[in-house]
Amino acid sequence: MRLKHPLSPSIDVNGARLWRRLGDLARHGATPDGGVHRLALSRSEIAARRQLVAWGLDAGLTVSSDPAGNLFLRLAGSQNDAEPVLTGSYLDSQPDGGRYSGSYGMLAALEALAAIAATGATPRRPIVAAAWMNGEGVRFRPGYLGSAAFTGQLPLSQVLETRDRNGARVADALEGWRAATPDIQRIALGFAVAAYLEVHLEQGPELEDRQRQIGVVSAMQGVRRYLVRVEGEAAHAGGMPRGRRRDALSAAVRIIAALETLYAAPDVTFTVGQLSVEPNAPSVVPHTATFSVDVRHGDTTVLARLGDAIRLVCESKKGPCSFSMLDVAATPSVAFHPHIQAACQNAAQRLNLSTLALVSQGGHDAQNFVGVCPSGILFIPCHRGISHSAAERIDADSALNGARVLAEVLWELSTK
């Protein structure tokens, strides 16, 4: 096997260092329960980025940042002006989220580049690891803002004007990032890319259930996300008879219960993750209830139908309340490039790692590259499928496996 791939950088991936650095990175924004709370461009996320910069410089990589706040670690190629091969992830987290989402993909990318550098050979194309700005989409909406700006999916001006809940713009938050890194190179937004591949934990239970080591992602579920606002009228919880109330929470409960029934099919993914009530006092009938609806399906046509049904459900269950709906995000399902999938599959096989082809249920920055260049995603197993939680866990062997396959494929893509 080694003959077909005379250089196998995966042997130089340092699993112990990767695992130790995952622990070190998790100190930034650490929560008492072992997770992290590290919102995009917050003090703790900027500290995590600075740590990444230090490790990148240590590995001999060139560090730069673009006007959208994306951070790049670059390994030079022998044809250094050829379009680079790109990998990447992000360093922000869900609120009280896990320590591996984003961070693992980022440190696996760093480790892969360091391993390739350690071979002493120079890749033909440069290889770049990007830390994308606002991958999770918690502080700023939507997620994948940095890669959307990079790939031109969103105009830079729109990204910079995006505001968080406190009214701070991305542009404002970026001042803190630039102030913290006066010494790194500033580059223009966007560059041509030969191929894109990222690694992430699965965030679902399939790999673990089927005891496979590497997931090769063939496609990504489409997502439609809404914010539904139900409005009624505040009233005294004792004085106002129930039949005359316009109770916004009662209406929201009826709507959510009906959506649960509507979306009961096993191929539909449906979540209400956010709900808030106003004025939110025990003895006041709520005048407003606002909740998120997240629907996912592998077929874009079916997904459109599922999303459209929400309005009908709200209409039929709102009772004496009124409602409005905000279309927050709509991402069609996408298929990843067969050549990238094949390269991942082959690399895993060479390393004697078992694989599974699967559909990603979550979104990733890779979705912004599908129309831009051959793209793909690798998964490693995550414990009990739990992610977006402090209880998120991966094991050190899986972390090593993912970084080794990534190193192999990045090298291979860099030779082409």
Next chain:
Amino acid sequence: MRLKHPLSPSIDVNGARLWRRLGDLARHGATPDGGVHRLALSRSEIAARRQLVAWGLDAGLTVSSDPAGNLFLRLAGSQNDAEPVLTGSYLDSQPDGGRYSGSYGMLAALEALAAIAATGATPRRPIVAAAWMNGEGVRFRPGYLGSAAFTGQLPLSQVLETRDRNGARVADALEGWRAATPDIQRIALGFAVAAYLEVHLEQGPELEDRQRQIGVVSAMQGVRRYLVRVEGEAAHAGGMPRGRRRDALSAAVRIIAALETLYAAPDVTFTVGQLSVEPNAPSVVPHTATFSVDVRHGDTTVLARLGDAIRLVCESKKGPCSFSMLDVAATPSVAFHPHIQAACQNAAQRLNLSTLALVSQGGHDAQNFVGVCPSGILFIPCHRGISHSAAERIDADSALNGARVLAEVLWELSTK
């Protein structure tokens, strides 16, 4: 009629001044939509109290405060050491609440005392108007804390150690109150009371529906209040299949929907006014949902049964989640003194005001006096029954009517 009541202080109630002062008081903690947000012992509530002190001094009343932060305006009696007749209300509000709850009862009391003083006659017993600390029970739980300390329903030490959501104790908050009023008299906690009568807006629609001017409250519904905490497990909204989730909000929605059905009878009042979700992000399956349950019924035995059923509903609907219940408050239904009801009824009749005997659906400080002295409550109509809302409205004629009846009854009670 006048013969039986040679002195009729209601003629001296100044409706224009009462109405103007309601507007002036509503500036403290004013919200953009015409309501007030004025939590107990906050800066704005202390400012409202100071305004009341100024008006009280202006009316020739003696001002004092007790260790529980209750504020008293006292009109001297000819037998000044006789047990006083007490009236009162509170100046704190619901979050973004209405401008009349509490404030109206307080200013009607002030106006009644001023009217009695204006007659030039001295009542036999002193008449005292109390502004009770934390009537609404929003900043500190439960409500009616000040009157509970005054009547000995709760030990003072417990009241002083009660903490708000930020961990501040009543004792801490009282320092601000004392600092703001260095010049008023400090009195010991609690004094014997001959009778207690307060006036409030109905907070329900019955008086308006039946076109009556004065409500004579015969009894108060009992209340049981709980906090239910449902715990599941956070997971990625895309990755984790629905059948394997432990979605705390899904379980809460099932429980609330089942309670809505269970409590459908027209004589049961049921409200979920508070609900919060953790971590509250659109793409994360909630690991925790916490909600309040407020159940009210006129019959204490039925109420006990209704409250006990909540645990069974949670048990049967929790699915893969777990739950815990906190018993926040239990107030039995109470009946008010027939002599007070008769005095109110007679006074309204003398003033040619139509009346309705009704049961209070909401709680009031008066409930703490039921075992202490003859007690009662008067209601005036409130527009569309809406209260605990910025949309809360009364009209100036109703405000005047309530203060006039109060003045008549307080005078009558003070002669006995």
